[in-house]
Amino acid sequence: MRTTEITLGWKALRDAAVRATRWGWPVIPGTFLGANQRWYGRDDARMLCPIEDTWAQAPVTDRVEAYEVWSEHPYGVLLVCGRGVDALELPEELGALLPDAALAQLPVAVRPPIPRWLLFTATGSGVLSGALAQAGVHLHTAGSWVALPPTTVEYLSPQRWLTPPQPSTDGLRDTETVQHALLTALLRSGLGTGPGEDDEQ
Secondary structure (H helix, E strand, O other): OOHHHOOOOHHHHHHHHHHHHHHOOOEEEEOEEOOOOOEEOOOOOOOOOEOOOOOOOOOEOOHHHHHHHHHHOOOEEEEEOOOOEEEEEEEHHHHOOOOHHHHHOOOEEEEOOOOEEEEEEEOOOOOOOHHHHHOOOEEEOOOOEEEOOOOEEEOOEEOEEEEOOOOOHHHOOEHHHHHHHHHHHHHHHOOOOOOOHHHOO
16 A cells, blocks of 8 residues: 555554553454545445454454554554443533533543544443433444544544543443433433433332
8 A cells, every 4th residue: 555545643543542452442443544535444445344344352452462453554443342341422412411520530532524422431231221312322332333533434534532531441430320410411401301211210
């Protein structure tokens, strides 16, 4: 591959992969967008996705391995969910309802082009509140992956951190606690209709 075909920010992607392993987050290499607006990393690449079909079997958890893998190509950095870290994906307007105190305790990434927020949490039960699902929230847990900044998700649209993570997963709040905070914010805003049957304690 010629240098002109390589996406910008190669070093930033490699650094992001290494940092993720330092936090204890399992990552895998993803396809990447070249300067010619083509996707690379696998022969059938048409969008951001893992470069291997067996991506869930052996994620990268060692920083030396991460450095070596992401030195080969400017791969996207994908988090394997359900192995200590999950992600709640929600509309920007819902995330904006959270108080500053709650956001300060959560790693939060913003995914363009239509802004969606990713709230990273400690792996929990794997169950999403019915009321949050109706509000457009998605839970990424075992069997799924999400991109980490500064991975480009769509054309010319790299992700960015709104609130960077702490050094390890020890500081992550559990998914259920974060869902409760989101439900509380939703109800206080007047946008929610109240918890569904599956949200009752």
